[in-house]
Amino acid sequence: MRLEKHIALVTGAGRGIGQGIALALADAGADVAVADLDINIARETAARIEKSGRRSIALQVDVADPDSVNAMIEGAEAALGPLGITVNNAGVISIKSVGELTLEDWERVMQVNVRGIFLCTQAALRVMRPRGFGRIINIASIAGKIGFPDLSHYSASKFAVIGFSNAVAKEVAAEGITVNALCPGIVGTGMWRGEEGLAGRWREAGETEEQSWARHQKTLLPQGVAQTPADMGQLAVYLASAEHVTGQAIAVDGGFSL
Known part of the structure; x- marks a missing residue:
């Protein structure tokens, strides 16, 4: 599966799963905008992509801030061209039992993991819908399919990502745009x-x-x-190229979940 002539954007791409996905999309031929709250690690990933022969740009973004998200989309398109693939990966986690959780813990996870996915998806759709093409991949988790102890807030946020992605996929299904959730194990x-x-x-x-x-x-x-970040990249490349796969929550978890 090749993605030449496609422009991709990955949030939280400075390290870990986001970096693995950004590198995989570049390896498949896409030019990739690398967005992260930490601009320095975003630049490191972008440099690796450019070294591989693809175009890239590093962008700083706070995915919970609508102005920052809109500036990210504008910056990606100004530097690389019309955006066709968006991977909304940025997320946060803390590990606490429900009794240990504070309201601040809960709201921080929801702000980034749910509000951030909503804002990034909405902003991407604004540029994709007039063009009649788009691939949106929202990073959820197996914790969005199966609850884990000490992760009630994180699981709630990832269950929300899956439901949101499925609903939006149905809204835009006839417009050449697919929306899927990728669930790392x-x-x-x-x-x-x-x-x-x-x-x-x-x-x-x-x-x-x-x-x-x-x-x-x-x-x-x-x-x-x-599993590895590269494993997630393999599925992201497939979802970026698949025309008739939408509304799904696909796990890469070594057979753990249904």
């Missing part, structure tokens, strides 16, 4: 790794974080191994 990024991640929090007595990480891969995943 267990990826060795900040959500899972480190003492503050799930592998650290869910350690058994006498277990190191590394041992906990290995155990969760073996017990939760039928394939027995974690």
Whole structure:
């Protein structure tokens, strides 16, 4: 699947899953606008894309701010051309039981993970609909299909992303635009790794974080191994090229979820 002559935008693309998706789209031939709250890491990803021979630009964005989102879309199009593919990946997480959660914890996750997806999707549709073409990929999670302890607020936000994506897909289905949710499984990024991640929090007595990480891969995943940002990139490339796949929430999780 090739994406030459397509312009893509990926939010939260400075590291992790967003970076993996941005690099995969570039490898498939797209020119890619790399957006992140941290402009320095966005520039690093953009430099890697340019080194591979594709055009790229780094943009700073706060996805919860409508003015910032609109400026991101305008900046991407001014630098690269008409936007055809948008991957709304930017998100945040904290790991707390429902009893530990504060209102501030809840609102921060909802502001970025739900409001941000809404604002970025709406802004992308403003430029896509008049052209009769678009591919919108909203990054959800397997936690948007199956609830996880200590992640009630995060799961709620990702269930919302899936429902929102399915509804919007039906609104624009006859306009040449597809909208899908991509649901990463267990990826060795900040959500899972480190003492503050799930592998650290869910350690058994006498277990190191590394041992906990290995155990969760073996017990939760039928394939027995974690997924990678590059795995997410493979699905993103497919969804960016698929004409008749829309309204779906597709997991890349080694067989964990339905």
